[in-house]
Amino acid sequence: xxxxxxxxxxxxxxxxxxxxxxxxxxxxxxxxxWYQQTPGQGLQFLFEYFSETQRNKGNFPGRFSGxxxxxxxxxxxxxxxxxxxxxxxxxxxxxQGVSQGNEQFFGPGTRxxxx
Amino acid sequence: GNSVTQMEGPVTLSEEAFLTINCTxxxxxxxSLFWYVQYPGEGLQLLLKATKADDKGSNKGFEATYRKxxxxxxxxxxxxxxxxxxxxxxxxxxxxxxxxKLTFGQGTILTVHP
Numbered sequence: 183x184x185x186x187x188x189x190x191x192x193x194x195x196x197x198x199x200x201x202x203x204x205x206x207x208x209x210x211x212x213x214x215x216w217y218q219q220t221p222g223q224g225l226q227f228l229f230e231y232f233s234e235t236q237r238n239k240g241n242f243p244g245r246f247s248g249x250x251x252x253x254x255x256x257x258x259x260x261x262x263x264x265x266x267x268x269x270x271x272x273x274x275x276x277x278q279g280v281s282q283g284n285e286q287f288f289g290p291g292t293r294x295x296x297x
Numbered sequence: 298g299n300s301v302t303q304m305e306g307p308v309t310l311s312e313e314a315f316l317t318i319n320c321t322x323x324x325x326x327x328x329s330l331f332w333y334v335q336y337p338g339e340g341l342q343l344l345l346k347a348t349k350a351d352d353k354g355s356n357k358g359f360e361a362t363y364r365k366x367x368x369x370x371x372x373x374x375x376x377x378x379x380x381x382x383x384x385x386x387x388x389x390x391x392x393x394x395x396x397x398k399l400t401f402g403q404g405t406i407l408t409v410h411p
Contacts, residue, residue, distance in 0.1 A: 186340070215397035224404060225386065230397030237396040272340055279397045280390040283329035283348035286399060288340035 186289035207275030214256040303402035320387035328389040
């Protein structure tokens, strides 16, 4: 069974640009979550989608947005990039979410560098 | 809100030493608790979990017990190996409206020397 895949693995952008990251969950998983990982702030939750609907959202500005398609694949977009957006962006999928102790499976991440 | 606090790192041990990484949490209700591990250049992998008080999660020689009275979920291993060198994250999900959200601790870097 294929794991969670993320593309691209590495990205270099300049300030003011926008970027789109893609995530393909494990087959059959309908919940997709996104996290930002930085040395200073650690792992922070961005948002979660289930059956194309956003169910939960973290404390990030509106420049960060996402969506989910009918095949459960998900994209996140960051507009007007800032230097502070440089981070590892992790996608994670699960059958229905992590309530009740269900496991969340993580992809390898997309390393975004903003110059 | 929910929060997770891990012991400050990094932690450096010799092979075959005993490992403890402390984790305490703040949450409403009855959260589920997890330990994830991240090897260099990879995403996170679930190491073990516990879903109710007094449950013990275990995997690959690692153990952690869900202690509601002390709001803790400390990770232990009796004899570490060089291959255990990684970053370890404690996390929780609450039983209500977490949906797909895990709340993570800041991570503990473990380095094991031969």
